[in-house]
Amino acid sequence: MTRAIAIPALEVWAGVECTVNRVGDQYFDQLERNGHAERLDDLDRFAQLGIRAIRYPILWERTAPNERNQIDWTWADERLGRLRELGIRPIVGLVHHGSGPRHTSLIDPAFPEKLAEFAQAVAERYPWVDSYTPVNEPLTTARFSGLYGYWYPHGRDGLTFARALLIQCRAIVLAMQAIRQVNPTAQLVQTEDLGKTYSTPLLAYQAAFENERRWLSFDLLCGRLNASSALWSYLTYLGIEEAELKWFEEHPCPPNLLGINHYLTSERFLDERLDRYPVESHGENGKHRYADIEAVRVCAEGTVGSRTLLKETWERYKLPLAVTEVHLGCTREEQLRWLKEVWDGAVSARREGVDVRAVTAWSLLGAYDWNSLVTRAEGYYESGAFDLRSPYPRPTALARMVKDLATQQESDHPVLDTLGWWHRPERLLYPSVSCPNDFGRQTKTKSQSARLLAIIGARGTLGKAFARLCDLRGIAYRLLTRGEMDITNAASVDAALDELQPWAVVNAAGYVRVDDAEREPDLCLRVNAEGPAILAESCARRGVGLLTFSSDLVFDGSGTSPYVESHAVAPLNVYGRSKALAEARVLKAYPASLAIRTSAFFGPWDEYNFVAIALRQLGAGGRFVAAEDAVVSPTYVPDLVNASLDLLMDGECGLWHLANSGAIAWAELARLVAVRAGFDASRIEACSTQELGLAAVRPTYSVLGSERGVLLPCLDRAISRYFDERQQV
Structure with a gap:
């Protein structure tokens, strides 16, 4: 034997x-x-x-x-x-x-x-x-x-x-x-x-x-x-x-x-x-x-x-x-x-x-x-x-x-x-040809029931960007409207999660009109703070990953060096207060959540961000007015979304700052993109933030740094890729 x-x-x-x-x-x-x-x-x-x-x-x-x-x-x-x-x-x-x-x-x-x-x-x-x-x-x-x-x-x-x-x-x-x-x-x-x-x-x-x-x-x-x-x-x-x-x-x-x-x-x-x-x-x-x-x-x-x-x-x-x-x-x-x-x-x-x-x-x-x-x-x-x-x-x-x-x-x-x-x-970037092989190839088949990533915010810039990049990266997802999941309604959240059984949820929805929030504080707080907290509680009960977004406007601008994750928040406006409250409530309800603060994002797929508006007005022969006393760290949306997805898959939790490295005033950003686009930068009118007559007070300095990791490239490289990407859209 x-x-x-x-x-x-x-x-x-x-x-x-x-x-x-x-x-x-x-x-x-x-x-x-x-x-x-x-x-x-x-x-x-x-x-x-x-x-x-x-x-x-x-x-x-x-x-x-x-x-x-x-x-x-x-x-x-x-x-x-x-x-x-x-x-x-x-x-x-x-x-x-x-x-x-x-x-x-x-x-x-x-x-x-x-x-x-x-x-x-x-x-x-x-x-x-x-x-x-x-x-x-x-x-x-x-x-x-x-x-x-x-x-x-x-x-x-x-x-x-x-x-x-x-x-x-x-x-x-x-x-x-x-x-x-x-x-x-x-x-x-x-x-x-x-x-x-x-x-x-x-x-x-x-x-x-x-x-x-x-x-x-x-x-x-x-x-x-x-x-x-x-x-x-x-x-x-x-x-x-x-x-x-x-x-x-x-x-x-x-x-x-x-x-x-x-x-x-x-x-x-x-x-x-x-x-x-x-x-x-x-x-x-x-x-x-x-x-x-x-x-x-x-x-x-x-x-x-x-x-x-x-x-x-x-x-x-x-x-x-x-x-x-x-x-x-x-x-x-x-x-x-x-x-x-x-x-x-x-x-x-x-x-x-x-x-x-x-x-x-x-x-x-x-x-x-x-x-x-x-x-x-x-x-x-x-x-x-x-x-x-x-x-x-x-x-x-x-x-x-x-x-x-x-x-x-x-x-x-x-x-x-x-x-x-x-x-x-x-x-296949080129016309395909047959490449037979004597040893054969291992057959690969796609799962018929791929587990989903749920993305909330079907009408928003960020939600659409997540959907676009998930398509590119081969990540199965469902992009949800408010009718399909209302995060301010616990029953709606529970029903959607029970139906979809996602492995994670991306909350890309929210109240984003910073100045209107001063007139509608209750609505802003309900959407930006109560909704994410309800979502976090529901995800926690199911052990479903959660990614949500916050803002540089949780800071008061009194600093002179980039804000990192451990800096104390002190928002100046209703919108900032709603985001600070959301962070606290989400992470208390579900400490495994990932909350990403970002700043002044711009991307190639929408026409309503600061950079796109500036280029449109300059392209039409007009002038463009921007603040010269407010310094920010602009964030390129594709970089933000890609890094956020990586962190979500890595199982990261808590607060993270994601912004393209670099500090720049709004007016200087407008001049920079104007020159890149071949426009006359002298048509950029610089003024103080106060002269803009905005309803919500803004911090004069809200640059984001990070003590956890600098994952996004510098702003100059991001702007170069922005123009390259716009040509392909």
Whole structure:
């Protein structure tokens, strides 16, 4: 009688984006950018997620940046020691998209021996470490550094690419040999960004070449590349000596685990019909000119996904696998959908006999400037399981999913009822083409009964904006009129919630006529304070999330620096009092509610905000009058709505301030948009607030800051996007 062998559960690993790439003479260090270089307690945050292992950087450039015998172990000692205390197994990386210290490079023949020397020093210092990735993604790094010229040494030819690839792979072999002299059982976890290429019939030969080339680093390490291979001929044609290739046959170093890094942009489509695609996608191979475009934007069948790539890799190598990077720079629900889809793909592949060991939540702390492939330092930030735009790394909904998968092997959120954008029709930016695949694709179907987000305020600017952006983000919702839910009527609220059973409610309704409120205080208080309190009580009884909005007018303007969430309120007018009362009553009735204060919002989809009115009057040849003594922090509605939805999904509660960073007087704002629109700014008439004759007293300074997190970009960028968006409406 044979006993069944228990298959270990699929593990959740993690990683921090740790690239130290070189562009010219400048190094771009993600660990400095994300602050992990200075925060030891990040490791405790990671441990709370329940992860079993972490891809962790002890990078050559950072640890031994100068002479080879000058190594500073301080940082590595502290971090690896803490990981050991926490019971998290480090998979140590030595080079991550880097080219080494300044005394070497990816085309330095001595690079392999130099890295091996460093690797041995690491192994001797930490003999208990049992897993290494000496060089991350050598093929991808060789392409970016030797073929496309993005990173140092900025090569743009086949030979530089080939040399960079072979030197990195040789460095991996020598590094593992050196490590195993210290720890004979040390494991090689070799990563590579593994995509797939499709094409028109004319370019099938190029697609076939790229689909074979994607295996090069694995083939070299496994000793599989031989003289009968087309890529052997390709490499020797470029100028690589046969002896250099035979060396890998003679010194095989098959990985103990193949790590697949897969991104939505990893799959490509090649098309000779250049007129269909933007100029920046055009290139050539010496025989044909063609566009190289993201397959997800053109292939009718969509991408093959992680399951198919895992199966292809397993069939080729029969070696244990892991998905070693899962990250998507997008809105929160899409990040959740992507991680869950890759996880489900790995589970499915395991059921089909593929030996998949783990899925890695990459970029726990997010990433900087990967929109430019880290060739510029512009501060473009993508959050991850933690959001760094707060005073401390703030866990997001993604952190909760990672923990759920790590501890329960399951995770759920209402937004998962809808497919990710890469499955929806709007993904197709170009005429669609068929991209068949031998391994097939995992069928994805949309839930027939997606759980709803209830949005109150069907006639208002904010309610309509929420509906528009929920459509764009694939968040199922119901936009409610007052007839469908009257928040001042408890019975109406209860009936609507019982019928819809939403997972959360957004209260975007309210009395917004600040001056009329002075004449109608009872109505304003009933709509703005009593209504939200009734709604909060009803949501609390059902455990339904609640997002409601407040205003900068809860402050009296006596301050001279931006107001933060903990500042005492002291409203000057009825409208401000109604909002301050609403905050207090909502958070008392339902402390899990999220109350967002915002200020002077403007957006591209309505014509009744300050900016739109100013442009309309100036466009008609008139003059525009605005106060020059009232300073505010204007808020771009799309930014406000997107950040609010993310916070709602993150489970944030209490008071939050959301406004585009920047302080500006109303008159100056009018001048700024006038100049951007090409109007004569001299037609802006500046006056005092008192001269406007407003019924409600306004604070002279109501700029919003935040002690919880600055999530919105600066005002200047918001205004630029406002004009771009208006052209598309």
